[in-house]
Amino acid sequence: MTETACRLYLVTPPVLEPAAFAPKLTEALDAGDVACVQLRLKDCSDDAVRRACDALRPIAQDRGVAFILNDHPELARETGCDGVHVGQKDTPYAQARRIVGNDAIVGVTCHDSRHLAMEAGEAGADYVAFGAFFPTTTKDAEFKAEPELLRWWSELMEVPCVAIGGITQENCGPLVSAGADFLAVVGAVWNHPDGPGAAVKAFNAAIAAAEG
Numbered sequence: 001m002t003e004t005a006c007r008l009y010l011v012t013p014p015v016l017e018p019a020a021f022a023p024k025l026t027e028a029l030d031a032g033d034v035a036c037v038q039l040r041l042k043d044c045s046d047d048a049v050r051r052a053c054d055a056l057r058p059i060a061q062d063r064g065v066a067f068i069l070n071d072h073p074e075l076a077r078e079t080g081c082d083g084v085h086v087g088q089k090d091t092p093y094a095q096a097r098r099i100v101g102n103d104a105i106v107g108v109t110c111h112d113s114r115h116l117a118m119e120a121g122e123a124g125a126d127y128v129a130f131g132a133f134f135p136t137t138t139k140d141a142e143f144k145a146e147p148e149l150l151r152w153w154s155e156l157m158e159v160p161c162v163a164i165g166g167i168t169q170e171n172c173g174p175l176v177s178a179g180a181d182f183l184a185v186v187g188a189v190w191n192h193p194d195g196p197g198a199a200v201k202a203f204n205a206a207i208a209a210a211e212g
């Protein structure tokens with residue numbers, strides 16, 4: 001993941017069948033600029049996560065796109081992922097880092113908290129994630145973040161920040177202007193009426209427009 005202009009960070013749907021999802025991921029990644037893909041499967045076995053990693057990881061990595069696993073540092077290391085994303089109720093950052101090693105990406109959910117973000121950044125996180133910025137149906141988001149948090153963080157800190165939660169091609173402009181380094185998106189890409197490729201193109205255009 002490079003830290004230059006704002007870039008797209010795709011998060012998978014929480015339930016997927018790898019063989020059926022593979023062409024959708026390919027379409028998304030071949031359509032435009034994507035920095036990163038996070039495999040975020042909920043309520044499934046470790047073996048199902050392994051199978052999904054084996055099917056989807058090469059699609060991202062062959063295109064120079066980082067492949068990050070949500071929640072499971074041990075499986076991330078075992079399956080050759082580029083890193084792991086951990087939340088406040090998951091494996092603590094320091095333990096996740098020990099498991100995946102210093103060369104891997106470790107991202108940390110920080111909700112709407114400056115304090116959590118400073119802790120994660122000082123500990124060595126590769127990025128901090130703030131959210132949810134907008135209402136989302138993808139998960140029950142307990143916290144609500146404001147664009148001002150991105151502005152404060154990006155003006156003070158070097159560690160990249162990710163914005164997540166209900167982000168669409170239509171509402172992302174203020175997050176980009178406020179300094180988000182990455183926009184993490186589920187629904188607005190995988191549920192786009194014209195398909196994930198059209199969704200990525202529309203995000204790339206919206207980001208470029210907001211960056212002026």
Ligand SMILES: Cc1ncc(COP(=O)(O)OP(=O)(O)O)c(N)n1
Pocket residue numbers: 011038040070071085086087088089090107109129130131139162164184
């Ligand atoms: C990029 C990014 N940001 C936040 C999250 C949420 O992580 P967490 O709070 O652990 O919740 P779950 O995603 O595990 O339900 C994320 N996954 N990715």
Ligand SMILES: Cc1nc(C(=O)O)sc1CCOP(=O)(O)O
Pocket residue numbers: 011109111130131132133135136137138139141143164165166167184185186187188
């Ligand atoms: C996985 C996740 N984490 C969030 C947080 O606020 O930490 S919001 C969220 C769901 C993002 O999905 P969509 O782009 O469909 O809203």
Ligand SMILES: [Mg+2]
Pocket residue numbers: 070071085086087090
């Ligand atoms: Mg988690």
